[in-house]
Amino acid sequence: MSVLIAIPARYASSRYPGKPLAMLSGADGTPKSLIQRSWEAAKSVNGVDQVVVATDDTRIRDEVQEFGGEVVMTSSECANGTERCAEAHVNLGGGFDIIVNLQGDAPLTPSWFVEDLVADLKxxxxxxxxxxxxxxDGEALNGFLDDRAHGRVGGTxxxxxxxxxxxxxxKEVIPFTPDRYGDGEATxxxxxxxxxxxRxxxxxxxxxWGCGPLESLEGLEQLRFLENGRRILCTEVDAKGRKFWELNNPEDVPRIESMMQAMGMC
Structure with a gap:
């Protein structure tokens, strides 16, 4: 089965304008843009036929072309990454059996997360x-709770x-947990x-379908599938000791840089 990875990227993020071009320094101190690090994460996945960045912004296009990536231009009317991936697939002529949306704010995504995901859907x-x-673990959960306590929208x-x-x-922490957990403790x-x-x-x-009320309230594109009675299979993945965090807010930059440096990621 043929597999496409599309990385949707837009400049006009409400929480972090210009986020795909934010610079992140790894273990060797070399700064690379967020979109380049996301591209490198996608290229490390086995069993993929093509990787593209899907964007409507010429600044992002120029950055991707500068580091040698492939770009598919999409409409500025795309409401979210899923719509952008759908348009990218059409603009490429279709024909892929599985389209993977690797969001451009998750450069720490391990390759096996995507490989396990594709295998599960197959x-x-x-x-x-x-x-x-x-x-x-307790450390990650406490990070989520801390974000919410300070009015930040963190992970989902x-x-x-x-x-x-x-x-x-x-974007709230669900399910409710009355207890606190130690950093390395499973939750x-x-x-x-x-x-x-x-598919x-x-x-x-x-x-x-158009945007439904839950998608609108939460700002989570996957809720459109649930609101229309479609099933989403949740693939439990193993971090294997790797740290994982998304870049949702400017405050996440030093957190992600610290994780990359601790893991020796250049």
């Missing part, structure tokens, strides 16, 4: 979409049923990793 023919979830959490189909995704909260694998028919339908 094996479950009843699922329209798959997305990874990572069990939080997910709850799912016994068959691993998503019940809900939220019942799952961090939703901002990657999706779609082409799911993308085709998605763009026809």
């Amino acid at each position: 094996s479950d023919t009843s699922a329209d979409v798959a997305t990874p979830v990572l069990r939080c 959490t997910a709850v799912f049923d016994a068959s691993r189909y998503g019940l809900y995704f939220s 019942p909260v799952f961090h939703h990793v901002g990657v999706y694998a779609y 082409p028919t799911a993308l085709e339908q998605y763009v026809t």
